[in-house]
Amino acid sequence: MSGVIQGRSSDVLDVYERARFEQLVMPHLDAAFNLARWLLRSREDSEDVAQEAMLRAFRFFRGFHGGDARAWLLQIVRNTCYTWLEKNRPVEMMTEFDEELHPQPSVTPESLAIAGDNRARLSRALESLPPRFREVLVLRELEGCSYKEIAAITAIPIGTVMSALARARQRLQRALVQDPLQEASREL
Amino acid sequence: MSCEYACSTLHGYIDGELDPLRSAEFEHHLENCRECAKALEAEESLRSALQHSGLYEQAPVSLRKKIRAELEAVTAPPMRLRLAAWRWVTVAASILVVATLSWYVWPRSVTTDASAAPFSAAEMIDAHIRSLQPGHLTDVASTDQHTVKPWFNGKLDFAPPVRDFSDEGFPLIGGRLDALAGRNVAVLVYGRRKHIINVFVLPTKEPDTPIHPPGLRQGYQWLHWRRQGMEYCAVSDVSVADLHELAQLIYQ
Numbered sequence: 123m124s125g126v127i128q129g130r131s132s133d134v135l136d137v138y139e140r141a142r143f144e145q146l147v148m149p150h151l152d153a154a155f156n157l158a159r160w161l162l163r164s165r166e167d168s169e170d171v172a173q174e175a176m177l178r179a180f181r182f183f184r185g186f187h188g189g190d191a192r193a194w195l196l197q198i199v200r201n202t203c204y205t206w207l208e209k210n211r212p213v214e215m216m217t218e219f220d221e222e223l224h225p226q227p228s229v230t231p232e233s234l235a236i237a238g239d240n241r242a243r244l245s246r247a248l249e250s251l252p253p254r255f256r257e258v259l260v261l262r263e264l265e266g267c268s269y270k271e272i273a274a275i276t277a278i279p280i281g282t283v284m285s286a287l288a289r290a291r292q293r294l295q296r297a298l299v300q301d302p303l304q305e306a307s308r309e310l
Numbered sequence: 311m312s313c314e315y316a317c318s319t320l321h322g323y324i325d326g327e328l329d330p331l332r333s334a335e336f337e338h339h340l341e342n343c344r345e346c347a348k349a350l351e352a353e354e355s356l357r358s359a360l361q362h363s364g365l366y367e368q369a370p371v372s373l374r375k376k377i378r379a380e381l382e383a384v385t386a387p388p389m390r391l392r393l394a395a396w397r398w399v400t401v402a403a404s405i406l407v408v409a410t411l412s413w414y415v416w417p418r419s420v421t422t423d424a425s426a427a428p429f430s431a432a433e434m435i436d437a438h439i440r441s442l443q444p445g446h447l448t449d450v451a452s453t454d455q456h457t458v459k460p461w462f463n464g465k466l467d468f469a470p471p472v473r474d475f476s477d478e479g480f481p482l483i484g485g486r487l488d489a490l491a492g493r494n495v496a497v498l499v500y501g502r503r504k505h506i507i508n509v510f511v512l513p514t515k516e517p518d519t520p521i522h523p524p525g526l527r528q529g530y531q532w533l534h535w536r537r538q539g540m541e542y543c544a545v546s547d548v549s550v551a552d553l554h555e556l557a558q559l560i561y562q
Contacts, residue, residue: 136386155369241363263360
């Protein structure tokens with residue numbers, strides 16, 4: 123766990139700290155849930171993990187000394203998700219070392235526009251990516267995080283956030299145009 | 311894709327993360343590189359698809375409730391309750407002083423004349439007007455009574471009853487602490503269409519009284535009553551009928 127998260131987990135917080143937590147951290151529950159949802163690919167599991175992450179955040183709250191509460195919380199959510207994945211879906215965590223850039227199949231803006239038009243297909247394509255690609259895309263495109271925030275949340279060095287996003291987007295494009303269900307719809 | 315710009319700089323460009331110099335450099339490159347222009351178009355359509363397809367999933371309300379309940383369970387009682395025994399004597403003494411003082415100050419101003427509110431009417435109306443200024447309405451903004459009520463814990467030496475009346479058309483907006491006549495007062499904030507109703511609450515030793523006829527000052531009305539050891543004053547610019555309806559809901 124990185125240096126941002128400090129605190130004595132045995133500490134019990136009082137009502138004042140709870141009110142502060144309510145004000146600073148609770149507003150980011152949607153962000154926490156959304157990140158967990160896309161990392162775990164399941165709403166049900168995400169509820170459990172988001173809940174666990176919020177409780178952990180509460181226990182660590184004394185270690186939060188102001189700043190970006192959303193990034194602070196999402197860092198905890200992400201760590202909680204990875205711990206959960208390692209425990210419950212170890213295979214999934216092993217399959218993500220294939221990171222080199224592949225030659226791009228012919229992806230045209232038109233084919234992407236058609237593919238991206240369909241929520242289900244987009245969702246499938248995003249879910250088919252390894253978690254490390256999925257998370258930068260979710261943080262950037264759904265959560266609107268800056269590179270600096272993405273670096274803080276994912277522990278990627280800030281200098282490589284851009285190339286991580288470049289790779290993730292390339293993978294997503296490929297997944298979109300290679301979607302097997304797309305072939306079926308084309309024949310109609 | 312062979313242009314190396316397309317693999318990296320292009321992404322910093324569409325994310326607005328390039329410094330002005332590199333951004334201008336890339337734009338210049340873009341004029342001459344068909345490949346990058348095409349890639350940029352593809353990335354932009356992908357981004358727009360991601361952002362406008364409703365992929366963002368919000369936390370279910372039930373989860374929010376569950377988390378709040380869990381947080382409540384692991385929250386320690388306020389510091390005040392954990393003080394050493396000798397501090398209790400001071401606390402008890404100060405409560406006694408406040409109670410004695412209020413016994414002298416409080417009842418006469420109310421019972422003799424309905425238009426004379428617990429605090430001076432001017433003070434209460436001032437507090438109401440102050441609360442309507444931007445950023446002053448609530449210290450804790452929540453429509454959830456289970457959030458507002460615990461928020462008062464530890465800030466006051468009494469627990470104001472907090473209920474939401476959204477179903478009856480008076481949604482709870484939040485709560486706040488005010489000091490009136492040198493006393494800490496809990497204020498519950500309710501909405502009525504576009505109007506705000508402040509309900510000032512503080513403890514009393516006086517017996518219950520019914521809801522008094524309304525007082526009027528500077529265009530604001532107020533109603534006053536006592537119930538189960540609490541003194542209430544509801545202030546607003548809504549109609550007397552509306553104000554009375556809320557007062558009755560709280561009175562029940």
